[in-house]
Amino acid sequence: MTEVSLLKVQNLRVSYPIHSSILQRRIGENMAVKDVNFTISAGQTVGLVGESGSGKSTVARTIIGLEKADGGRIEFEGRDITQSTRTELKALRRDMQMVFQDPFASLNPRLSVQEIIVEPWLAHPDVVPKNRRASEAKALMDRVGLNPDYASRFPHQFSGGQRQRIGIARALALQPKLIICDEAVSALDVSVQAQVLNLLDDLKQEFNLAYLFISHDLSVIEHICDRVLVLNGGVVVEEGTPRELFENPQDDYTKRLFAAVPVIRPWLNGASSKPAGTIPRY
Amino acid sequence: MTTAPTTSAAPAMTKARRSRWGVHTRTLVPCAIIALIAVGAIFVPVLYGYDPLRVDLADRLKPPGSVLPNGSIAVFGTDQIGSDLFAQMMAGARVSLIIGAATLAIAGVIGVLIGMLAGYYGGWLDTVLMRVADIQLAFPAILLAVLLAAVLGQGVLNVIIVLSISNWVVFARIARSQVLALKDREYVEAARTLGLGNFHIIFRTLLPGSLPPILVVGTVELGHVVLAEAALSFLGVGVPMGTASLGSTIANGVQYLSTAWWISTLPGVLLLLLVLATGVLGDAVRDRLDPRLRSL
Numbered sequence: 001m002t003e004v005s006l007l008k009v010q011n012l013r014v015s016y017p018i019h020s021s022i023l024q025r026r027i028g029e030n031m032a033v034k035d036v037n038f039t040i041s042a043g044q045t046v047g048l049v050g051e052s053g054s055g056k057s058t059v060a061r062t063i064i065g066l067e068k069a070d071g072g073r074i075e076f077e078g079r080d081i082t083q084s085t086r087t088e089l090k091a092l093r094r095d096m097q098m099v100f101q102d103p104f105a106s107l108n109p110r111l112s113v114q115e116i117i118v119e120p121w122l123a124h125p126d127v128v129p130k131n132r133r134a135s136e137a138k139a140l141m142d143r144v145g146l147n148p149d150y151a152s153r154f155p156h157q158f159s160g161g162q163r164q165r166i167g168i169a170r171a172l173a174l175q176p177k178l179i180i181c182d183e184a185v186s187a188l189d190v191s192v193q194a195q196v197l198n199l200l201d202d203l204k205q206e207f208n209l210a211y212l213f214i215s216h217d218l219s220v221i222e223h224i225c226d227r228v229l230v231l232n233g234g235v236v237v238e239e240g241t242p243r244e245l246f247e248n249p250q251d252d253y254t255k256r257l258f259a260a261v262p263v264i265r266p267w268l269n270g271a272s273s274k275p276a277g278t279i280p281r282y
Numbered sequence: 283m284t285t286a287p288t289t290s291a292a293p294a295m296t297k298a299r300r301s302r303w304g305v306h307t308r309t310l311v312p313c314a315i316i317a318l319i320a321v322g323a324i325f326v327p328v329l330y331g332y333d334p335l336r337v338d339l340a341d342r343l344k345p346p347g348s349v350l351p352n353g354s355i356a357v358f359g360t361d362q363i364g365s366d367l368f369a370q371m372m373a374g375a376r377v378s379l380i381i382g383a384a385t386l387a388i389a390g391v392i393g394v395l396i397g398m399l400a401g402y403y404g405g406w407l408d409t410v411l412m413r414v415a416d417i418q419l420a421f422p423a424i425l426l427a428v429l430l431a432a433v434l435g436q437g438v439l440n441v442i443i444v445l446s447i448s449n450w451v452v453f454a455r456i457a458r459s460q461v462l463a464l465k466d467r468e469y470v471e472a473a474r475t476l477g478l479g480n481f482h483i484i485f486r487t488l489l490p491g492s493l494p495p496i497l498v499v500g501t502v503e504l505g506h507v508v509l510a511e512a513a514l515s516f517l518g519v520g521v522p523m524g525t526a527s528l529g530s531t532i533a534n535g536v537q538y539l540s541t542a543w544w545i546s547t548l549p550g551v552l553l554l555l556l557v558l559a560t561g562v563l564g565d566a567v568r569d570r571l572d573p574r575l576r577s578l
């Protein structure tokens with residue numbers, strides 16, 4: 001590959017300080033991410049799986065600049081962004097956006113949908129001129145499958161799936177090249193999940209987006225990702241296409257992770273009419 | 283099972299309607315009381331040509347409803363120097379409301395600003411500011427006010443300064459706790475990932491979210507401030523002689539309680555009404571500002 005990759009993460013290390021309870025002195029640290037390496041090319045979807053606490057969110061938050069890296073290097077389009085200043089970070093926000101896990105918590109309850117979608121343009125006024133913001137916001141709503149007539153409604157008047165669409169519209173507003181989705185569909189039920197995943201897939205084609213897609217749900221990962229990273233204890237233990245990983249996991253941890261995929265109503269698959277004492281294996 | 287949604291929706295609807303109605307009454311009634319007192323405070327002293335320094339010994343200690351020699355009716359009676367109690371109460375309410383509003387504005391703006399900055403930036407700034415607040419809070423507010431008033435001397439402006447100093451802490455603490463509760467919310471982090479600066483996040487994202495409890499506290503504090511001013515004036519360290527105040531009127535009437543009960547009692551009732559109205563209003567304001575109730 002001769003092209004410069006969109007995002008390149010090298011030896012990333014992130015820790016959370018542990019403070020003493022009374023004097024708030026720093027008494028130690030909790031290594032959430034120990035050594036993570038990967039690259040994302042333009043237009044590619046990379047999945048990040050791993051069990052709870054393995055450091056997935058920490059990787060995402062560090063890339064987007066919500067946490068500081070303790071070591072390693074993050075490059076965006078060849079530029080080192082690990083030690084970015086505030087202004088550099090702000091410029092970077094245009095190219096990199098995030099869709100959050102909780103569609104109920106990630107939208108300001110006091111802003112209307114339109115105000116939520118317009119907010120990114122307050123930080124980056126040159127993206128859309130003032131007089132076109134209202135109509136652009138409506139166009140974005142339309143694009144993500146929301147009725148533009150609802151522009152003046154508030155987040156609590158929408159369902160979880162609709163709210164996640166609002167979050168996606170907000171992320172799209174700055175025309176980013178990379179969108180980080182941290183468990184973006186985990187809070188939704190299965191049919192809504194599929195709709196939102198389809199939307200993300202359509203948008204990817206349309207805007208040539210790259211995704212860093214974080215999920216603990218392997219079936220979601222399988223459908224949407226070009227490549228998958230398996231994270232365990234802050235370290236990437238395996239990497240490959242979803243097919244490779246599902247059919248022939250190499251690492252012990254990956255095997256266990258995939259074996260732990262819950263099967264919905266396993267007894268329907270034949271075995272016995274009731275879930276008996278033994279756990280069905282697949 | 284198809285009827286279940288409609289049957290379960292109906293009680294929810296009536297409940298929503300009832301709570302909305304409740305919020306309306308609980309807002310309107312205290313608002314009306316406060317507005318009535320405010321209108322009275324503005325116009326009654328002018329209409330009556332009230333002069334706090336006029337002494338009219340022939341008319342002193344007249345009970346409510348008495349007809350005075352000049353033909354007018356003293357609805358609330360007269361006090362120990364013969365001035366009309368109703369006009370005096372309204373002039374007192376005028377001073378109380380001015381002091382209350384000014385104090386709330388000063389203490390509120392300063393307290394909220396300090397509290398939000400402390401909560402948002404944390405670290406040593408937070409430690410220093412909140413220790414100062416704690417020390418002050420450990421001191422009974424009215425004692426602090428009396429001490430300060432004794433040092434600064436009497437005067438309306440001094441009372442405002444004194445009460446602002448003893449009240450900013452309440453606002454600082456509530457603003458800080460709100461910011462602490464809100465600043466790690468995903469929507470605040472989302473604002474940060476959009477590239478919005480600290481100024482925007484503090485004043486346009488966190489402040490509106492923190493406002494409901496601040497407004498509630500502010501409304502309730504209005505009652506407290508009016509009460510504190512009355513207490514200061516009652517104790518003789520508040521507004522100077524010659525300025526009407528509910529507190530000094532009550533104080534003046536104390537020695538006549540057995541013969542002319544109205545001098546202390548009626549201003550006391552007015553004070554109570556004002557404090558109660560602000561308390562109820564504060565509660566209603568909270569319900570009203572809850573975004574989940576907004577669309578009802």
Ligand SMILES: Nc1ncnc2c1ncn2[C@@H]1O[C@H](COP(=O)(O)OP(=O)(O)OP(=O)(O)O)[C@@H](O)[C@H]1O
Nearest residue numbers: 016030032050051052053054055056057058059216
């Ligand atoms: N704010 C924080 N302060 C201290 N430790 C934290 C903080 N956030 C996360 N951690 C720790 O860092 C580690 C990784 O957490 P992280 O949130 O990245 O996991 P995750 O893979 O996203 O898990 P999940 O699937 O549950 O979201 C965990 O051990 C967690 O306890």
Ligand SMILES: [Mg+2]
Nearest residue numbers: 056057058183
């Ligand atoms: Mg997580």
